[in-house]
Amino acid sequence: MLIVDGVSKVYQSKVREKLWKTTYKEVKAVEDLSFQIEPGKIIGLLGMNGAGKTTTIKMCTTLLEPNSGSITVDGYDAVKDDRKVKSLVNMIAGGERMLYWRLTGRENLNYFGNLYGIKEATLKQRIDLLLKEVGLEDAADTPVEQYSKGMKQRLQIARGLINDPKYLFLDEPTLGLDAPIAKHLRSYVKTLAKEKNKGVLLTSHYIDEVEELCDEVYILDKGRLILHDTPERLTASVFKENSLHIWVPALPNRTQKELEKLLRTYHAKMEIKQSIDLEEIEIIIKTEQEITSSVLALLSNHQLTVLKLVVEQPKLEDAILHLAERRIG
Amino acid sequence: MIGWIRLFLAELKKEHRNMFHSRLVYFSLLIWPVIGFITSYYSFKPFSLNDNSPITRFVPPDHLVLFLLTGYLAYLFFWSLVQSAWQMGYERQSGTLEMIFLTPVHRLALIYGRSFSSLLESVWLFFTFVIMILFIVEGIQVDGWWSFPFAFFILFISAVIWGGFLNAIFLFSRDAGFFYTILDEPMLIFSGVRIPPLAFPIWAKGLALFFPLTYTLHIIRMLVMEAATFIEILPSFTVLLVVLLVLINISAFVIKKAENHMKQTGSMVLF
Numbered sequence: 030m031l032i033v034d035g036v037s038k039v040y041q042s043k044v045r046e047k048l049w050k051t052t053y054k055e056v057k058a059v060e061d062l063s064f065q066i067e068p069g070k071i072i073g074l075l076g077m078n079g080a081g082k083t084t085t086i087k088m089c090t091t092l093l094e095p096n097s098g099s100i101t102v103d104g105y106d107a108v109k110d111d112r113k114v115k116s117l118v119n120m121i122a123g124g125e126r127m128l129y130w131r132l133t134g135r136e137n138l139n140y141f142g143n144l145y146g147i148k149e150a151t152l153k154q155r156i157d158l159l160l161k162e163v164g165l166e167d168a169a170d171t172p173v174e175q176y177s178k179g180m181k182q183r184l185q186i187a188r189g190l191i192n193d194p195k196y197l198f199l200d201e202p203t204l205g206l207d208a209p210i211a212k213h214l215r216s217y218v219k220t221l222a223k224e225k226n227k228g229v230l231l232t233s234h235y236i237d238e239v240e241e242l243c244d245e246v247y248i249l250d251k252g253r254l255i256l257h258d259t260p261e262r263l264t265a266s267v268f269k270e271n272s273l274h275i276w277v278p279a280l281p282n283r284t285q286k287e288l289e290k291l292l293r294t295y296h297a298k299m300e301i302k303q304s305i306d307l308e309e310i311e312i313i314i315k316t317e318q319e320i321t322s323s324v325l326a327l328l329s330n331h332q333l334t335v336l337k338l339v340v341e342q343p344k345l346e347d348a349i350l351h352l353a354e355r356r357i358g
Numbered sequence: 359m360i361g362w363i364r365l366f367l368a369e370l371k372k373e374h375r376n377m378f379h380s381r382l383v384y385f386s387l388l389i390w391p392v393i394g395f396i397t398s399y400y401s402f403k404p405f406s407l408n409d410n411s412p413i414t415r416f417v418p419p420d421h422l423v424l425f426l427l428t429g430y431l432a433y434l435f436f437w438s439l440v441q442s443a444w445q446m447g448y449e450r451q452s453g454t455l456e457m458i459f460l461t462p463v464h465r466l467a468l469i470y471g472r473s474f475s476s477l478l479e480s481v482w483l484f485f486t487f488v489i490m491i492l493f494i495v496e497g498i499q500v501d502g503w504w505s506f507p508f509a510f511f512i513l514f515i516s517a518v519i520w521g522g523f524l525n526a527i528f529l530f531s532r533d534a535g536f537f538y539t540i541l542d543e544p545m546l547i548f549s550g551v552r553i554p555p556l557a558f559p560i561w562a563k564g565l566a567l568f569f570p571l572t573y574t575l576h577i578i579r580m581l582v583m584e585a586a587t588f589i590e591i592l593p594s595f596t597v598l599l600v601v602l603l604v605l606i607n608i609s610a611f612v613i614k615k616a617e618n619h620m621k622q623t624g625s626m627v628l629f
């Protein structure tokens with residue numbers, strides 16, 4: 030069990046630097062945060078940019094020290110027994126850095142494996158296995174500089190698993206990846222938790238990613254925990270409202286009346302926007318239910334051409350605003 | 359101990375592939391000291407022709423080549439480490455340094471592993487020099503067969519420790535260019551590569567004390583130019599050991615401080 034207990038982190042960042050005098054500004058990146066990661070469970074940490082997700086991960090992986098509160102990993106303190114904790118955790122960040130580009134994939138893994146002091150035979154076996162699991166067997170002996178973005182990311186994952194960590198931290202792991210690669214990565218993360226019994230914490234700003242993978246979700250806003258729930262309950266309570274945008278050339282009064290009647294039965298809200306050149310009309314419908322087909326049927330009954338249709342899933346930004354309002358109100 | 363050896367080997371392999379990927383790198387390592395050696399030799403030559411030139415008070419004319427060769431040889435070793443340590447800054451920028459700090463690897467083992475491996479990369483240069491010294495140059499005076507391996511041992515050990523110190527410094531400093539400049543020409547001048555520190559004015563002698571190369575070079579020259587016995591070098595050797603110990607402690611301190619700084623501020627730039 031990894032236990033984060035009342036942890037806060039304040040950064041002192043330089044604001045102005047004169048020749049002899051520097052002024053500092055304090056940034057509260059994480060405030061009084063508590064959560065736990067059990068082996069075999071995937072925890073999602075959601076939040077917008079600057080919410081404190083990366084800071085949290087760095088504290089859990091001993092790269093940063095909290096200003097207050099404590100982090101214990103299987104009973105070891107992340108500050109006092111940091112060497113021990115380092116061997117139990119690992120971190121994978123999105124992006125293409127953090128690898129030696131002139132080295133091959135295998136050489137990279139071998140180097141980092143040696144830093145963990147893993148026995149030669151074990152290491153060799155593990156590298157072969159990891160390369161296979163992330164699908165880099167064929168590129169194992171190619172220098173990383175010739176890898177594609179997705180391949181580099183997969184090598185990162187293999188690197189993050191080189192010490193067979195009990196707890197794995199993934200910082201926006203699918204950022205900038207193509208959809209199929211991201212999908213593959215998600216299913217791999219799932220196996221890591223469910224089959225290899227690793228405790229996983231992943232940060233993201235995509236709700237669907239978190240919804241698909243996580244057993245529990247924490248939402249951070251400006252360093253503070255604003256919600257802790259299961260993904261199902263989260264989507265049911267916070268992320269339930271879809272918005273449907275429909276563009277039509279015109280909206281006759283009769284059609285609008287009918288539409289309003291239909292939406293009332295579903296308790297949906299409607300907003301109508303006219304484009305500046307008056308050539309099209311945007312109908313925005315906010316609803317918690319699946320009514321796209323009924324709305325389209327109605328429009329086609331009235332011989333209206335649909336120019337464009339967009340279904341928007343709820344945004345994290347909206348949910349956070351909503352939650353913040355609810356806390357205040 | 360086995361852990362350290364394995365780390366040294368891993369570091370060696372990685373550095374070899376990562377840094378010494380092209381022949382150009384080896385070439386640039388060699389070319390500056392060689393040019394330096396040649397220009398110094400020819401600029402001293404006119405002065406050293408007669409017996410009452412100032413330099414002959416400290417270096418006998420027939421020893422000049424050997425004097426400069428030992429100087430540039432030791433300088434080459436120390437200098438190759440400055441170059442490789444300078445590359446450390448890139449690791450910070452590319453994020454690999456953070457990944458290294460994520461591991462429980464012994465921090466000192468890391469910097470010495472790195473310095474050890476950059477040194478091995480330039481060992482062939484060393485042998486080129488040694489062969490030149492042995493076969494071309496006159497004036498070698500040694501106490502016995504042990505003087506050569508012992509001189510080599512002293513040079514190697516002090517260079518590794520020196521390199522570890524540089525690695526520690528360069529790892530965490532943004533303005534590595536500043537150190538690079540200090541370690542280039544001043545090290546060449548004040549360590550007595552071209553002119554013996556005995557010939558320095560007093561302020562320069564003081565500066566010489568700050569460069570570990572001064573102590574190393576002094577012993578090496580005693581060993582191969584003055585046929586010094588072990589007893590004779592013992593005092594200088596003791597001083598060198600103390601200097602190296604101090605250097606190890608400073609390196610350990612800098613690394614510790616820098617890692618702490620990183621844990622507090624999230625930034626790896628210490629100064």
Ligand SMILES: Nc1ncnc2c1ncn2[C@@H]1O[C@H](COP(=O)(O)OP(=O)(O)O)[C@@H](O)[C@H]1O
Pocket residue numbers: 040041042056057058076077078079080081082083084085623624625
């Ligand atoms: N090294 C640092 N020094 C000063 N401030 C920082 C540092 N790293 C992050 N911050 C600030 O701390 C806050 C949280 O950042 P971060 O943890 O990176 O958020 P996230 O990963 O959720 O985007 C932000 O306001 C950010 O600007």
Ligand SMILES: [Mg+2]
Pocket residue numbers: 082083084200
């Ligand atoms: Mg982040």
